Amino acid sequence: NAGVTQTPKFQVLKTGQSMTLQCAQDMNHEYMSWYRQDPGMGLRLIHYSVGAGITDQGEVPNGYNVSRSTTEDFPLRLLSAAPSQTSVYFCASSTTGDEDTQYFGPGTRLTVL
């Protein structure tokens, strides 16, 4: 049982490049989400999904796309990277019940030059 895994751990991009951050979970959780963490701003929700084929926007969705074709995977796509997207990105999963906690991945540190 690996929990929530994220790849890559580190990434450097140039402005305008695109890339996909991968997230996978093996706990059969319906709910998956992406956050970004910036100094002094806590974690902010980018996108979330309550099941395969269902996604919705969080607080800061601009510049990011997601899809959920399987229960296990929830990739985050940066369409055209900008320096403002330099951040640490975390993926999390949980059941959709109100008593269940979120499990977080180890994070991806992204730098956009």
Added chain:
Amino acid sequence: KQEVTQIPAALSVPEGENLVLNCSFTDSAIYNLQWFRQDPGKGLTSLLLIQSSQREQTSGRLNASLDKSSGRSTLYIAASQPGDSATYLCAVKGTYKYIFGTGTRLKVLA
């Protein structure tokens, strides 16, 4: 719009002290509140979850309380140890959305 605030932003205490971390939120319509621990360069680990109908939860030396009507939660750490040094974050759950506070960075001195 839900806003979550954590005070203090940073705290340094000697080993053995009991301490309280605070979390406040502006909208009382929440499903649960969770406290997390984050070590430098790592992901978040859940410590305690309090459902909206509950008043407190305990795990070992940790006790978290929730007062929905006043929009407040506290995390009490008993007999602090250097291994407790980390950033502690609270998060409230609305409808499918979690809103996080900015965290309290705790340092316990040996």
